[in-house]
Amino acid sequence: MYSIFTRKPEAAVFPAVRRHGLGALTFGPLNGGWLSGRADPHTAHRATRRPAAYDSSTPTGQAKASAAGKLAALAGEAGMTLPQLATAFVLAHPAVTAVLIGPRTQDQLDGLLAGAGTRLPDDLLDRIDEIVPPGTDLDPADNYAATPPSIEHARLRRR
Template identity: 45%
Template sequence: MTTDHWRSLGTTGVRVSPLTLGTMMFGAWGNTDHAESVRIIHRALDAGVNVVDTADVYARGESEEIVGRALKGRRDDVVLATKFHGAMSDDDPNQGGNSRRWVIREVESSLRRLQTDHIDIYQVHRPRPEADIDETLGALSDLVRQGKIRYIGTSTFLPSQIVEAQWVAERRHRERPVTEQPPYSILAREVERDVLPTAEKYGLGVLPWSPLAGGWLSGRYRRGEDAPVSSRQQRQPARHDPRSPENRRKLEAVYALQDLADEAGLSLIHLALAFVLEHPAVSSAIIGPRTMEQLESQLGVEKVTLPRDVLDRIDEIVPPGTTINDADRGYAPPALVDPDRRRIRR
């Protein structure tokens, strides 16, 4: 990868590769072969990827352990990101969330698993409305001053929550979040309405997750062929069961996008990744390969430029700002999930 392809991580001054290696599929959730997972990480680094993203909750620490093993001797070449928030225990409700108590404790566990003395981007994996954002930012600011983390990031925050975090940081003299990880793909474009413009306004680096829409844009679905069976259908039927009306609409869009990719002489994978990277707010798109073959199919996208007519055709298939299936939003505000939050209690 040449220096021409490096991109800015918001206004941090850090330069990042167009692709970020996401590691959710390394460990019990995907590839259980640690040695092969390490080889995949090394291949990505050798290809010029310089951002590695993981989370404590991915296989409850196993992914972080694999990443730590893979980065031995190469740590200084990588922008290393991890996240906290997800439940790390089935019994103790305090082993998770966004409280100061948990943040201060869990960062030590992540540092140990990652075999490093600092994390470059420590991210709040999801909002937790019952936890005051000042509580979380206060703990994270202390970690920045202690040198244990370099930057604060968020993931799947609503626009109002992004703004609130910036406001609280300014008013309370906290370190502010400098990155956001939203769900973004051709099939899930709602973040184009507010999240991405808000991130641009505040100079945030944007690291979209699921640019291949959880495998829908991997090229596996073709018109006239039976839809492949995926383990995700059992784990996340709302997003992946092709029998639901929302997912049938997604499937029709995928067929049209595959036809477009074929006409453009591209793989659907490169079409999907290049589309996400076209947005001026995006710093680097997170890919999550489980195998070496999947990684190889995604590398090289920095050489792809989508012509205006192809982008216009994409807009016709899935209009800007449209998310076909609400389940692909990644976060449901409690006010929509809990009826008691939108009704007067009598």
């Protein structure tokens, strides 16, 4: 998973990908609905599977809501929607060769494809970095697959 809100891959995965001349296929550019541009991420289809991830009363939910508001304003200044900004951001990283998107309607697909064709200028990427610093995740639980079981469980490291 890689999005403006889930940037841990920038810290270790992407440098290794680039060092070895590989490419990364990422998913989740809208962070399960938080970067969809909808006013209420609680209506995201994933909210029923992980309701705590969409609880705006938690510190994590508050951080995501605040960042999403700032990013939406930034996207508007740049003449695009938040989903377009989110998709363009993911594809701006030189290690990313493709991103899996999950539109549910033709309009969503058209909007995301417009973002995929947009090159973000460095000053805009710098402003995104000010909102969510590089290499960080606003919610570590978002990248639940980031720690392989072979590392997480000591008994598996010895096999």
